Amino acid sequence: MIVRLINSLWHHIRYIPLLSALSISRGRAFDRRCRALGALVGLVVRYFPIARRRVERELRRIYPDMPRDERLQLCRNMGRNMGRTLFEILHCTEFQTLHHRNIVSGPGLAALESAHEAGKGAIIVSGHFGQWEAIRSALKARGMETGAVYRPQTNRHYERRLLSGIEAGGKPILATGKIGTRALVRHIREGGFIAILLDEKYPDGARLPFLGHPALTSLVAAQLALKYDLPMVPAFGTRIGDGTKFNVEFDAVIPPSDSLTMTQAFNDNLSERVHADPDQWYWMLRRWKGA
Numbered sequence: 001m002i003v004r005l006i007n008s009l010w011h012h013i014r015y016i017p018l019l020s021a022l023s024i025s026r027g028r029a030f031d032r033r034c035r036a037l038g039a040l041v042g043l044v045v046r047y048f049p050i051a052r053r054r055v056e057r058e059l060r061r062i063y064p065d066m067p068r069d070e071r072l073q074l075c076r077n078m079g080r081n082m083g084r085t086l087f088e089i090l091h092c093t094e095f096q097t098l099h100h101r102n103i104v105s106g107p108g109l110a111a112l113e114s115a116h117e118a119g120k121g122a123i124i125v126s127g128h129f130g131q132w133e134a135i136r137s138a139l140k141a142r143g144m145e146t147g148a149v150y151r152p153q154t155n156r157h158y159e160r161r162l163l164s165g166i167e168a169g170g171k172p173i174l175a176t177g178k179i180g181t182r183a184l185v186r187h188i189r190e191g192g193f194i195a196i197l198l199d200e201k202y203p204d205g206a207r208l209p210f211l212g213h214p215a216l217t218s219l220v221a222a223q224l225a226l227k228y229d230l231p232m233v234p235a236f237g238t239r240i241g242d243g244t245k246f247n248v249e250f251d252a253v254i255p256p257s258d259s260l261t262m263t264q265a266f267n268d269n270l271s272e273r274v275h276a277d278p279d280q281w282y283w284m285l286r287r288w289k290g291a
Contacts, residue, residue, distance in 0.1 A: 030094055031244050034087045038243070041083025046076035055283045062211050063278075077279035081239060085131050090161055092133060092168035099141045101245045102134055108233035108250030112193070115231055116144050121188035123232045124250075125221050127199035127270045128282035134237030134246040136169040136195055146193040147172040149184065151200070170195075181220075188228060195235075196221045198266055200285055206260060207291050210267045211274060214291040222254075222262035232262060234269050239280060 045051045055075045059066060066074075088095045115122045124139075124146060126132045136146045150166055152175050153159040166173050172187060174180040174194075188194055199210070202218035210217065225232035231253045237246040251269060254262045274281040 030091070030098070033091075034084050035243070037087040038080040038082075038084035041086070042076045042078075042080030045079030045082075046072060051075075051079075051284070054286075058283045058287070059278075061213060061288065074279050078281070078283055081130075081243075081280055082282055084239075084243060085133075088131060089133055089169075090165045092165040095133065096137050096140065096168060098244075099134075099137045102138060102237075102248050103240075103245070104138045104248045104250075106235075106250035107252045108231075108235060111231050111253045112139070112144060112233060112250065113142070116193070119191045121191050121228065121230050122193045123188065123221050123225050123230055124193065124195040124235050125198050125232060125254075125266050126195065126235050126237075127197055128285060129199075129236055129270065129273060130238040130277070130280045131246055132195070132197060132237055133166075133169050134248050135235045135250075138237075138248045139193065140170050144193055145170045146195050147174060147184075147187060148195045149174050149176060149180065149197075151176050185224070185228075188224065188230060198263070199270060199281075199287065201287055201289055201291075203290065206263070208260070208264050208267055210287060211271045213288050215267075215287050216291050217263055217267065219259040219263050221266075222259035225254075225262070226256055226259060229256075232256075232266075234266055236270075236273055238273070238277060 045055060052072070052075055055078065056071055059071050059074060063071075112122050112124070124135060126135055136148065139146045147170055148166060150163070150173060153162060163173060172183065172192075174183050174187070184194055198218060198221060200218075202216050205216040205218045207214040208217045209215070221232060224230065233253055234251040235249065236251075237248045239245075240247050254265050256262070
């Protein structure tokens, strides 16, 4: 009983910083509030030792010759982008109304439209790069509502807020695990679209190169695409200009072959984008741990 009470109290306390940051500028316009949280998170990642060391460790792995001043600036810029991304997700209902700002392009969009018209499902694969919710926003605006797979959070207050935001971008929202996987299969077999972020460490995944280093990678997206004859489309929402707009690109369908080859094609695609805009990828994922 006492342990349960302590755990409940701790869950409340851990949620206070985020709630405070989201509430401080509530009266301001959406973009100003978004920039404010981005600036705050940027400062935390740059100057808070635990966060900074975690990002620097990964940057040294991929860019061993990068000067420290440049690494520290990248830490801050990454934090700024991720803070803005978090704000947009937690306020996704409002974020959805701004889809007209974005530039949407790429051959994969036509492939998705064809699948939708034929009543066929599709798998959209992306990563923690730029604003991945801009992808589902673009599809929803075109009548192609897309569900998503997410990893449940341990803090139930943050979980509730996060899940509410993700659901505003499209349903169904399916948790990782056996139950979520069964629901995912049912959804795509019934002609639904689903978005999956493939750049998280997957303990039972295959060791595939990502940014030049082996990383445990899930093959589920490619396996499902092959099993149910669905298009697997890489898509990315790159933050551009003053950070309030996105270049949403739907790349060509990954040619069906085998799950390893298809997943490696995605890893290579995302790697190119990270090298081009390293401050837009979330370097705190511990992507190479255990590989």
